[in-house]
Amino acid sequence: MKKLIFNNKTYALALLVVAATGCKKDFTNPNETPSDVVFKNPITAASAAVGIQRTYTAGQASTFFAAIDANGLTTNELILLNPGNVGENQFSKGGINVDGTNNVLTNIWTNGNKMIFDANNVIRYGEQTTDKPYGAGLISYASIFKALALGNLSMFWEKVPDTIGTIGTPVTFIDRMDGYKKAIRVLDNAIVAYEANNPNATVIGRLTAGVANNGMINALYALKARYALFSGDYDAALAAAEKVDLSKKVVLDFNAQVMNPVYESATSNTNFFQPIDSTLGLPEAIAPEKTDGRILFHTRIKTPQESNPRFRINGFYAALNTAIPVYTPGEIMLIKAEAYARKATPDLGQALIELNKVVTKKPAGDIYGVGADLPALGAMAKNDLLVQIYRNRCIELYMSGMKLEDLRRFEDVLDETLVTRKRNFMPYPFTEKDNNPNTPNDPPF
Structure with a gap:
């Protein structure tokens, strides 16, 4: 070596x-x-x-x-x-x-x-x-x-x-x-x-x-x-998630000497990448509602002085000193929702309750300001519920680095037109x- x-x-x-x-x-x-x-x-x-x-x-x-x-x-x-x-x-x-x-x-x-x-x-x-x-x-x-x-x-x-x-x-x-x-x-x-x-x-x-x-x-x-x-x-996931204090921020801090890495290399210029558009990369059938408040948390529209593309990085990568969470309250809620739905004996009612905490969450009610602020979802079959959990993971946890893993885990309940990836491993x-x-x-x- x-x-x-x-x-x-x-x-x-x-x-x-x-x-x-x-x-x-x-x-x-x-x-x-x-x-x-x-x-x-x-x-x-x-x-x-x-x-x-x-x-x-x-x-x-x-x-x-x-x-x-x-x-x-x-x-x-x-x-x-x-x-x-x-x-x-x-x-x-x-x-x-x-x-x-x-x-x-x-x-x-x-x-x-x-x-x-x-x-x-x-x-x-x-x-x-x-x-x-x-x-x-x-x-x-x-x-x-x-x-x-x-x-x-x-x-x-x-x-x-x-x-x-x-x-x-x-x-x-x-x-x-x-x-x-x-x-x-x-x-x-x-x-x-x-x-x-x-x-x-x-x-x-x-x-x-x-x-x-x-x-x-x-x-x-x-x-x-x-x-x-x-x-x-799933039982261990639920037990651990219950221990997390969702009022506490655990973040990666940055400053002018050690900048937010996504801001430094991508947000601040147009040399690398930017958001695809307001769909956040989801197919039309499960794309975010146009009124979903998370779209304008994770993205912004370019100013008249800026060149294309129209949609720009925002949220946890908006500035050189923007802190990045190690986890978010929304992730913990969605872990609970999925674990309840996938347990050996599923609890779909409790899964829906946890999912709706994310769907109805207002920006002011989240320690990071992430909120869909949408009406609650009604009862549905297990597979439909899992699709909605996947959809909300993709939106709530946009640019978190976890979507590829999510695609593999949810592939069994997603229509093939909803599985959008260019490699698996x-x-x-x-x-x-x-x-x-x-x-x-x-x-x-």
């Missing part, structure tokens, strides 16, 4: 650097404090934790931007404005045009593995420190981002790495559903640590305010609910194939 050595100030807080090669990892950066020193020091251990968030959110190469980019173009949420962006052009064309050279997929893959590696070190320090409340904060914070990394890998690929390997020991792969289950185990471990020893003010003050200040426990339960739903454990990056003989074969579509 090749060794990657660089000096990049934007990753000064990230103590370890992932090689852009296979999962036989050699993390070397001679310009930073050695990890055996870092993880004996509580201040630098917290800085390493913050570095994981930077890997997830900082710039066009970040996991977060790449996931919005790949998902949005593949599922028709977005339109490509400049075909000179090769990776994006592959998604826009879809099918076999998406291959292992795709730089956007490589960013998700490489950053995801880096996040997992760095999180493992932070979690290990948190478990070993004698200051248990401090350690609980580190474990909880790092576990949020480790779970997000595992979740993103599992959303895009059929198989995901089982662990982070060492030189000479290429990793093996597990099914993506096991990837979600691994994320849930990470979250469960963090929940136990958090509830046994509530993080103290010292560690919270050294982590990013948006994630740490309102109780990381809410993000841990919200992500557990998300990945339990994705893996088909992604090919493995050549950087992995070239260095790991265990890399699975690419899916046909």
